[in-house]
Amino acid sequence: MGMRLLLSKFCEYACKLENGRHSMIGIFDDIRVPEVPIDHPPFFLCLQLEYEAMETGSDLRLEAVFVDEDGGELFRTSIEGPIPKERGPGTVKVFVQIAIAPMRFERAGTHRLDVFTDDRKIGEERLPILVVSGEA
Numbered sequence: 001m002g003m004r005l006l007l008s009k010f011c012e013y014a015c016k017l018e019n020g021r022h023s024m025i026g027i028f029d030d031i032r033v034p035e036v037p038i039d040h041p042p043f044f045l046c047l048q049l050e051y052e053a054m055e056t057g058s059d060l061r062l063e064a065v066f067v068d069e070d071g072g073e074l075f076r077t078s079i080e081g082p083i084p085k086e087r088g089p090g091t092v093k094v095f096v097q098i099a100i101a102p103m104r105f106e107r108a109g110t111h112r113l114d115v116f117t118d119d120r121k122i123g124e125e126r127l128p129i130l131v132v133s134g135e136a
């Protein structure tokens with residue numbers, strides 16, 4: 001069946017709590033600014049993946065590519081390593097959080113995050129950059 005992307009979100013901050021649960025703070029689905037270009041502060045990309053329990057221990061290669069409206073690459077990040085081992089049959093869900101450095105958005109438009117595993121696209125998330133007047 002292969003790995004599936006269940007959730008992808010942009011947020012201001014993300015962390016793993018002491019009890020093992022994950023927290024996403026300041027989730028955003030767009031960026032509203034009075035003008036472009038804009039220098040955006042650091043943020044987090046949060047992903048939830050699901051895979052079959054029998055896949056645990058095999059190698060994971062996850063890649064996230066963020067592009068502008070014309071397909072120009074703004075950043076690329078990858079995670080590699082063994083898939084976490086879990087007990088029991090069925091599916092396993094894992095949460096991944098990736099810190100993104102400050103980023104300059106040169107123009108407005110719909111930006112897109114593409115998520116791949118083993119060169120197979122498993123999902124995407126869109127992030128519109130909107131120029132608005134008044135409150136952003």
